[in-house]
Amino acid sequence: MATLTNISSTNNNTNLQNSKDLQNIACNKNNDKSNPINTEIVGYGNLPKDTVSFGNTQEYENKQNKKSGLSKTQKFIVGAGLLASAIVGGIFIKGRLNNKELVKLAENIKFEPAKNIEDAKAFAKTHLGIEKFDVDNLDVANWVNEGLVFVNNKRLGKAIMPKKVAYENFDEKAMAAMNSNGTLTINKANIGDIDNLLNKSIEAMPFIRRFENGTVKISKNLQTPQLQNLLNRFCKSKDLSFCEKVELYQNIASIKDMIVLIGTKPSLTLKQLFNDKEISEQIKKAGLKYKGKPLELEEILKQNKEEQDAILTEIATSLNIKFTRKSNKFDIIVHEMGHSEHQRNCKNFQNLSKSEEQIKIGKEVSEETKEFLENENIQQTALKVSPYSTESPAEFVAETYKDLINGKTHTEDVMELYRKYEGPPV
Ligand SMILES: [Zn+2]
Numbered sequence: 067m068a069t070l071t072n073i074s075s076t077n078n079n080t081n082l083q084n085s086k087d088l089q090n091i092a093c094n095k096n097n098d099k100s101n102p103i104n105t106e107i108v109g110y111g112n113l114p115k116d117t118v119s120f121g122n123t124q125e126y127e128n129k130q131n132k133k134s135g136l137s138k139t140q141k142f143i144v145g146a147g148l149l150a151s152a153i154v155g156g157i158f159i160k161g162r163l164n165n166k167e168l169v170k171l172a173e174n175i176k177f178e179p180a181k182n183i184e185d186a187k188a189f190a191k192t193h194l195g196i197e198k199f200d201v202d203n204l205d206v207a208n209w210v211n212e213g214l215v216f217v218n219n220k221r222l223g224k225a226i227m228p229k230k231v232a233y234e235n236f237d238e239k240a241m242a243a244m245n246s247n248g249t250l251t252i253n254k255a256n257i258g259d260i261d262n263l264l265n266k267s268i269e270a271m272p273f274i275r276r277f278e279n280g281t282v283k284i285s286k287n288l289q290t291p292q293l294q295n296l297l298n299r300f301c302k303s304k305d306l307s308f309c310e311k312v313e314l315y316q317n318i319a320s321i322k323d324m325i326v327l328i329g330t331k332p333s334l335t336l337k338q339l340f341n342d343k344e345i346s347e348q349i350k351k352a353g354l355k356y357k358g359k360p361l362e363l364e365e366i367l368k369q370n371k372e373e374q375d376a377i378l379t380e381i382a383t384s385l386n387i388k389f390t391r392k393s394n395k396f397d398i399i400v401h402e403m404g405h406s407e408h409q410r411n412c413k414n415f416q417n418l419s420k421s422e423e424q425i426k427i428g429k430e431v432s433e434e435t436k437e438f439l440e441n442e443n444i445q446q447t448a449l450k451v452s453p454y455s456t457e458s459p460a461e462f463v464a465e466t467y468k469d470l471i472n473g474k475t476h477t478e479d480v481m482e483l484y485r486k487y488e489g490p491p492v
Contacts, residue, residue: 404467
């Protein structure tokens with residue numbers, strides 16, 4: 067199976083039937099719930115009718131006849147914009163941590179869920195050296211402790227734990243943040259009302275459709291057994307634990323990041339597809355055409371964004387390309403730990419954050435961040451890790467750290483970039 071970091075193609079044939087679910091779900095969020103399978107299809111952008119053809123022309127014709135004007139990724143964006151776009155968290159930049167205050171931790175800590183808040187606090191203090199653990203919700207407290215233990219054990223006791231864990235309302239978008247003075251803050255506004263957050267996220271996601279009887283359908287291009295299972299259980303049997311809800315949220319958030327990225331920079335994803343040998347083979351085999359000629363990356367990249375978006379949609383639906391990423395229930399915590407460790411490992415850390423974060427604290431956007439955002443090769447490499455990684459060197463490092471902690475390996479170009487920004491050793 068071809069595997070790009072986020073994109074893998076699981077299907078060699080150009081079975082257009084596969085794309086139907088995707089389209090049906092995409093365009094019918096508000097339609098009659100008693101008739102879930104509506105045949106209206108979201109269109110393919112500005113692609114003229116005769117420019118792309120498939121092996122199975124009949125089906126292609128049918129699809130063309132049903133199309134509407136709005137492109138799939140435009141649709142993506144419309145929905146994604148509404149999603150409480152909580153990504154894995156921010157970083158606050160002020161000062162640096164004092165390395166002298168490090169606590170030596172055991173290489174392998176055994177996690178036991180606490181039965182009450184006092185026990186959770188005692189666990190954080192005794193095993194993780196966290197003096198101030200101000201979390202008043204037992205599920206959240208256990209999740210944080212278990213997540214930190216997970217990182218500790220992967221790092222064989224070498225990870226630097228937060229000095230303080232807080233559970234407070236802060237920025238409505240983030241799930242958690244690592245303050246440079248060593249405080250890990252979990253955003254109560256989102257995590258504390260995870261059911262509501264999930265309901266809003268599912269509602270806002272155009273490619274997930276929920277029915278009154280609790281059934282959930284997700285487009286084939288975004289579906290994984292893990293996501294389908296969690297969604298079914300959240301919507302129907304309602305038996306998800308707190309940690310599973312976080313995991314489900316992570317899954318949805320990573321899809322959202324992906325579709326927003328596809329919508330804003332389709333060329334990045336197109337390059338990724340064409341650079342994947344197996345997928346580019348499949349594109350050839352499928353006989354996909356543009357302006358009467360076989361699809362060529364170079365030609366596509368000359369087109370405007372809308373056209374690229376349309377072509378990308380066509381490729382994704384006809385080859386049933388999966389835009390998915392496996393998520394872990396501790397991703398939020400591990401990502402923040404990535405920032406924390408990176409900060410200690412890198413003198414230049416302050417110049418690596420997102421441009422808007424730098425502007426917010428009255429700085430000019432650093433050369434490092436500018437280069438990162440403007441250099442196509444760097445962006446391409448970062449996208450191998452995740453869409454969110456493309457936002458700044460700091461997010462790239464935190465996302466890569468997260469993958470490494472999760473046991474995932476990355477190609478040499480990714481690791482080279484990780485070292486360039488002094489990503490912490492894992
Ligand atoms: Zn981050």
